[in-house]
Amino acid sequence: MANGTVALEEKSFYEESTNKYSGILSWLLTTDHKRIGLLYLVTICAFFIVGVILGIxxxxxxxxxxxxxxxxxxxxxxxTLHGVIMIFLFIIPGLPAIFxxxxxxxxIGAKDVAFPRLNLLSWYIYVIGAILVLISLFLPGGPIDTGWTFYIPYSVxxxxxxxxxxxxxxxxxxxSILTGLNFITTVHRMRAPGMGWFRMPLFIWSIYSTAWIQIIATPVIGITILLVIMERAFGVGIFDPALGGDPILYQHLFWIYSHPAVYIMVLPAMGVVSEIIPTFARRTIFGYKAIxxxxxxxxxxxxxxxxHHMFTSGISDTARWIFSLLTFIVALPSGVKVFNWVATMYKGSIDPxxxxxxxxxxxxxxSIGGLTGLVLGSLATDIHLHDTYFVVAHFHYVMFGGTGTIFFGALFYWFPKMFGKMYSIKWANISVALFFIAFNMLYFPKFIMGYMGMPRRYFDYLPEFTNLQVISTVGSWLMGITMIIIFANLIYSVKKGKKSPENPWGGVTLEWHTASPPPLENFHEIPTVTHEPYDFSQLEEMKHESK
Amino acid sequence: MNEDKQNKENHEHITPYSTYVLVWLALIALTSITVTVSGIDFGMVALAIAMLIAAVKSSLVINIFMHIKFDEPIFKVFLMVSLFTLVIIFVLTFFDLVNR
Structure with a gap:
């Protein structure tokens, strides 16, 4: 893809800092996008583990x-805390902020993002937000109990x-907004010479699309939250019907952000999938522009x-069928992606x-998560399944099975580039297999229980659900063990892993053209892009380059 | 990137202070109008009038104070994308509200 060259003895970004400090301060005051990514990695993983423990x-x-x-x-x-932590502290920032x-x-062959200091500020704002969540747990009054959706009137x-x-x-x-702003500017302004829009890797396309949602949708939740706080503090009557307000207005405002937020979570994951499949199928991506x-x-x-989150909340019939129709339409572009990924693998030289x-x-x-979404998007079936375990199973399949799985996929794919070390392939394979079994044990019974009528958010249940509940709980233990294996494997490898070759998977996008871990400003000289993003004919040239 | 283009990009439009003061006065005048007309009973049109005045005010702020008028067209595109999204959100919400 590029003719950038790599000096073998160059210092990595771990050894060279953007500031005059060393040790912990060189990290806390860094403006290097790679270090900021790692700061996010550590904090986000810490909250993920807390969320997992709450779930267990x-x-x-x-x-x-x-x-x-x-x-x-x-x-x-x-x-409530499991939801708030997993949504706001793990899965929304997860892929964009880290990877x-x-x-x-x-x-894109740049030295850094467009606004490096703003980037560090975004991390500090994330940490402040996280600390506020923690403080809210211990103040008098006790931790929040409204569910992560903060629905009116209970939240008032x-x-x-x-x-x-x-x-x-x-x-x-x-x-989230500042990160999105930074990424959009970076993509518009800082692409390397030769990298036109259609030579950008698909991960960049997905991050770019995500950034737009972050900027346009997030302010809506900001305003909604301020209105709830005003309602609680002063009883202004925006949402309270007794004062002339409309409680369904809250649900509209909340979901105007929170549904696009689902795509903030899943789009970057789709981008990572579009990176991994060509690399391991040794084939250019099928339908680049379509993806x-x-x-x-x-x-x-x-x-x-x-x-479509509000079909049973008392919205008008006209709105119901319009939103149901639109929900079916949004499944189409996701389907386009899945078919293109599968087509990419066809006749590829797959390296599993x-x-x-x-x-x-x-x-x-x-796919299971997406297709069960259509069951919920149909008006008639939604009335039966709304607020049951079916919904819980559906969104865990989409969020955890979709984005969560790719969080690990991305971590295992880019780990050698980020740390310059290689993890144990054997234990990594075991963890994928265990994850798949544990995941289905944990969440599939919820589809059945939901269909049978088990409501979500209840701490008790009728005796006939016992067997399925036990299977699900045992699944959660297996999931806990899988997480321990994953993190143990990766943490051990950071400390004592074997040195990884520069390009262990044979990837051809620009990040594989530089050292592992990369030098401070990423490339010895800004590369000139001469190939399509997934043109594997350049692998031979790259071997030559690194010699 | 050639030098001409670079110069063009670095060229900044300088708005005279008088324009800023005029816009400021216009904003204050419009605010006074909003307050004044809120006391008159226009019935269904009242909301439309208030929104119209607000739209004029925000377009002044966006064009002059935020320099969108003098900047590259791409920023206008970005702004339009946001406004378009807002309009769609309004329309879809009203499908619920007016049919309830």
């Missing part, structure tokens, strides 16, 4: 009917620390479907390394 505790409570290890109020708090930061400049009446917790989400939104434009189409149509295996489990799990 909830499953443990549900191992038998009746109170098992906690009371109802504690359970309410746990599912977008680290790889966007690398993949609840005596728990709702205002502070949602203010934390408000602060976190700014981190690129489907990212933009998802970003756009994703704005138009929010009220761990990142590729993560992608395989993504395609299966995400």
């Amino acid at each position: 505790l909830m499953r443990l409570e549900l191992i038998a009917p009746g109170p098992t290890i906690m009371e109802a109020q504690t359970y309410n708090t746990l599912f 977008g930061n680290f790889f966007l400049p690398l993949q 009446r609840s005596t728990t620390n709702v205002s502070l917790a949602i203010f934390a989400a408000f602060v976190l939104g700014f981190s 690129a434009f489907s990212s933009l189409a998802i970003a756009f149509v994703g704005y138009l479907v929010w009220a 390394k761990p990142p590729f295996l993560w992608v395989m489990s993504f395609i299966v799990l995400f």
Whole structure:
């Protein structure tokens, strides 16, 4: 793709800093996009682990009917915190903030993002938001218990620390907006010579589309949160019907952000899939432009479907069928992507390394998640399934099976580039297999229970659900073990892993044209792009370059 | 990138202070009008009038204070994308509201 050259003895970004400090300060005051990406990696993983532990505790409570290890109020708090942490602290910032930061400049041949200081500020805002969430747990009043959707009227009446917790989400939104702004500017202004829009790797297309959603949708949740806080503090009557307000207006405003936010979560994952498949199938991507434009189409149509979360909330019949129709339409660009990925593998020379295996489990799990979304998008079936475990199973298949799986896929794919080390392939393979089994044990029974009528967010259940609940809980233990294996393998490899070759997978996008880990300003000299992004004919040239 | 283009990009439009003051006065005048007409009962048209005045005010701020008028066309495109999205969100929400 490029004729950039690599000096073998160059210092990596670990050894060279953007500031005069050393040690921890050189990290906390860094403006290097790679270090900021790693700061995000550490903080986001820490919150992910907290979210996983909360999830396992909830499953443990549900191992038998009746109170098992906690009371109802504690359970309410746990599912709220599990949701808030997983959504606002893990999955929304996850892929863009970690891998977008680290790889966007690398993949477009830039030295850094357009606004490096703003980038560091975004991380600090994220940390401040996270600290506010933590503070809200321990102040008098107790942790928030409204569910992560903060629905009116309960969120106005609840005596728990709702205002502070949602203010934390408000602060976190700014981190998201600033990151989006930075990425859009970087993509417009800083592409290497020769990198036209249609020579950009598809991960960049997806991050670019995501950034637009971050900028346009996030302010809506910001304003909504401020209105809830005003409603709680002063009773202004925007949402309270007793004062002339409209509680359904809250749901509209909330989902106008939170549905596009689903695409903030999943679009970058789709971008990573479009990187991994060509690399491991040794074949250029099938339908490059179709995938690129489907990212933009998802970003756009994703704005138009929010009220499918509200079919049973009392919205008008006209709105119901319009939003149901639009929901079916948004499935089309996702389908375009899946077919193109599968077509890319056809007659490819497939090398089933761990990142590729993560992608395989993504395609299966995400397809189940996506298709069950259509069941919920149909008006008639939604009335039966709304607010049941079916919904819980659906969004875990999309979010965890989709984005979560690719979070690990991306980590295993780019780990050698980020750390210059290689992990144990054997343990990585074991963890993918265990993940797939644990995931389906944990969430598939929820589809059945939901269909049978088990409502979500209940800490108790009827005895006939016991068997399926137990299978799900055992699945959560297996998932916990899988997480331990994944993190142990990666952390051990960072410390004691074997040195990785520069290009262990034979990737051809620009990040594989530089050293592993990359030098401070990414490339010895700014590369000139001469090939299409997934043109594997350049692999031979690249071997020659690195010699 | 050739030198001409670079010069063109670096060229900044300088707005005289008098324009800023005029715009400021216009904004204050429009705000006074908003407050004044809110006391008159225009019935259904009241909201439209308030929104119209707000639209004029924000277009002044966007064009003059935020320099969109003098900047590259791409920024106008970005702005239009946001406005377009906002209009769609309004229209779709009203499909619910007016048919309830």
